[in-house]
Amino acid sequence: SRTSSTIGAGITGIFTKRKLDAQTLEELEDVLVQADLGVAAAMRITENIGEGRFDKEIAPEEVKRILAEEVEKALAPVAKPLTIDTAHKPFVILMVGVNGAGKTTTIGKLASKFAADGKSVMLAAGDTFRAAAIEQLKIWGERTGAPVLAREQGADAAGLAYDALNQARTDGHDVLLMDTAGRLQNKTALMAELEKIIRVMRKIDESAPHAVLLVLDATVGQNALSQVEIFGKAAGVTGLVMTKLDGTARGGILVALADRFGLPVHYIGVGEGVDDLEPFAARDFAQAIAGIAEERI
């Protein structure tokens, strides 16, 4: 990923010709806070870094390396690919998340990936609320050659989900990607609607949905904790995708999320194009946070 890095510059600034002491560690913690790790995760990591190295002079490169190692340690257990269990036909993937996070775009990117793997994919336009959400998904369908099941705007999303699963079964598709309208997790009525979508799909296949992906925008701050918690409860989130890592945001909240929830992180979005989706790699991500990535290019 091209996650930019003023963080690397920050570390170089802090540790050039200085000792690792309370002052420098505090500054290091600040650097992590600026990457959205949150105070608790930033403190935990800086404490680890301080251990055994206190009062010793340390080169900035060394600090970056240790920092990346620590972040990687937190993220490695959650870096897991999304596997499509072929026992389920179709394998149903439900995309959920707050408004504008990148659900629909990520569906398009995933459809292209699965199609390239030789799978037959169907899309369901489950966002029946937002203006032109259906047209948007249809364009992704055209781009990726996946059929799109849609109803008119304003139709019942759960009813659509039911039809889509039936249709995907009849047509023998391998994967069904189900879009949903963006919703803020504190809106109980909208979260109940999500639960209903799942209930209805289970009338056809009680193991569905087989994956529930929560899409997180890399710019998000501490609110992601609440998103994961509440979407997790309502929709049984099985994994995360983080989008928009091609911007300046570093997505450090993933570290805090790994600490607290341990949910798998499958993919990252690095652009608006159909190919701008990469598997989540803990090392690359950690190096970007520590400001090492740009030196490798």
Add this chain to the structure above:
Amino acid sequence: MFEGLSERLSGILGGLTRRGKLSDQDVQNALREVRRALLEADVALEVVRSFTDRVRERAVGAEVVKSVTPGQMVVKIVNDALVEMLGAEAETINLNATPPVPILMVGLQGSGKTTTTAKIARRLKERDKKRVLMASLDTRRPAAMEQLAVLGGQVEVDTLPIVTGQSAPQIARRAMEAGRLGGYDVVMLDTAGRVTVDEALMDEAAEVARTVDAHEVLLVADALTGQDAVNTARAFDERMGLTGIVLTRMDGDSRGGAALSMRAVTGKPIKLIGTGEKVDALEEFHPSRVANRILGMGDIVSLVEKA
């Protein structure tokens, strides 16, 4: 919004007000907790730093009036610093220019530009009785233009007919021309989302702003944003000279740090806030009221003011 932060701050400062005397250490400790509360509310680090520095300086040099406790004095100092950070006066859309007045909407991907364009158009039409034309300059996102057209239908505001193959600056010129010929008061220009490191797209938006001599350039930003808020606000401000900020998704349960950060680093007012997905979910932003709500200690503030 702000509730979480408000609870934390009133907890920390409430402890101070109940004491008769405050040592330097008491103030230091409280400020450390304030700092953490602000960071956990996603206020940008540099903004937190300048805030706590300012409070510390004033708290040390403060002349304590006899009728209030030192703690109450600190509350007042924090309150004033908050108000300064948010800007004291409410400001809203400015239409003081020769019609059609161009309003340009910019921001990161998915921040809420298109929805907010329609919300503002609706507001100008209904409250200010303006004739508004909306145009989408988004040639990139699938169905972006259709989205604005659908919203135009919902709010009963005209949208510029879609012509494929035109660039954003070309559409902007066509919109202004249509605005003049059609006798519109306001032309709202919705743009594609862009990341600030995309030089070509940042240039394009800056060119549009120049081409139409945009009277308002509004950054539409997500209230759920974390520390990146400062990078975003600063980058857009430097490249296209913002006149204001609209914060969307204020109906969420975020602690609202982005609101404080963006205003503080750009000095540009938060002119409106989005409080829902529907086209009428748009409100004015009143900084002093918000500061009051964040602190939840209006009674102490006015007590000190009267003393």
